Amino acid sequence: MYKLMVKRRNEHGDEYYDNYNVPADKASTVLEALLYIKENIDQTLSFRYSCRMEICGSCGMEINGRPRMACSTQLASLHSDIIKISPLPHYNVIKDLVVDFDPFFDKYKKVKPYIIRDDDGNYSAEIPQTPEQFNEFKEYAQCIKCGLCMAACPVVGTDENYLGPAPLTALFRYNIDNRDQGIMYRIDIANSDDGTSRCHFAGECTEACPKDVRPSFAIQKLRVQGLKYELKNIMGGKK
Ligand code: SF4
Ligand code: FES
Numbered sequence: 001m002y003k004l005m006v007k008r009r010n011e012h013g014d015e016y017y018d019n020y021n022v023p024a025d026k027a028s029t030v031l032e033a034l035l036y037i038k039e040n041i042d043q044t045l046s047f048r049y050s051c052r053m054e055i056c057g058s059c060g061m062e063i064n065g066r067p068r069m070a071c072s073t074q075l076a077s078l079h080s081d082i083i084k085i086s087p088l089p090h091y092n093v094i095k096d097l098v099v100d101f102d103p104f105f106d107k108y109k110k111v112k113p114y115i116i117r118d119d120d121g122n123y124s125a126e127i128p129q130t131p132e133q134f135n136e137f138k139e140y141a142q143c144i145k146c147g148l149c150m151a152a153c154p155v156v157g158t159d160e161n162y163l164g165p166a167p168l169t170a171l172f173r174y175n176i177d178n179r180d181q182g183i184m185y186r187i188d189i190a191n192s193d194d195g196t197s198r199c200h201f202a203g204e205c206t207e208a209c210p211k212d213v214r215p216s217f218a219i220q221k222l223r224v225q226g227l228k229y230e231l232k233n234i235m236g237g238k239k
Helices: 030-040 102-110 131-141 148-152 154-158 165-175 183-191 204-208 215-234
Strands: 002-009 015-022 060-063 066-069 082-086 093-095
Touching (some): 002 030, 102 165, 148 165, 148 204, 165 183
Parallel strands (some): 002 082
Antiparallel strands (some): 060 066
C-alpha cells in the first residue's frame, strides 16, 4: 500500500494536500497510481497524460521533490511508501497537477525551431544528410518538450524572461543541422540578454531530462558558437 500526498488548491487558491492510500505493487508507475485514484477514489483529481510511454511529454510533475515523468517513474524507484506529488514548479497551475504550458511554447517558438533556407524551398530532391551529420544533432532531437528542464532550472525560476534550457537546446539543434541556413536569424536570440548568458551552468536541467538530452551541454556549445559568430562579425568575416 502506498500513500500518495497530492498538492491541490481550493477555490481561494490556498494550497493543501489530499492523501490517498493506493494498493499498488512496486512495478506500478506513479501515473498508474494516479489513475487508480481517479477511477476508484476521487474523480475530481486532475492531471495530464496521453501516451503512457515517455513520448508525448505531457505527464511531468514534481514527485518526491524532483521533476519527473509520472508514466516512467516506477513507485519502487522512489524508495518510499509515501509519495509526495506537486505540480511542476516555475509554471502557473491551472488545476491540481495540470500546469499552463503556453509560456513554455511561446519561448520555444521564439527560437525559430525549424529548418530555414536561403533558397525558395522548391526542390526536386531531398537535401542529403549523412549519418555523421545527423548524429551531430541527434541527441538534441530526442527532446519531447516535457518541460522538466524548465522546472528544474534555478534561473527560469527567478527570471521569467530567460528563454531556458529546452528552447535554447532547440535553437542549437537547428543551428547545427546541415540542412539549415538560418543561424543568422537565431544567433542574436541566443546572444541576447535572455539567452545563453543567463545560464549559470547549474546542470539541473540535464539531471532532470528523461531523454538524456543534456541541455546544459547544448547551452555551453551554443554560447561558444555565439561568441565565434560575433567574433567573425567583428573581424568582418562572412558566415
Ligand atoms: S530537454 Fe529534456 S527535460 Fe527539457 S523539454 Fe526536452 S526532453 Fe524535456
Ligand atoms: S504520458 Fe506521455 S510522456 Fe508520460
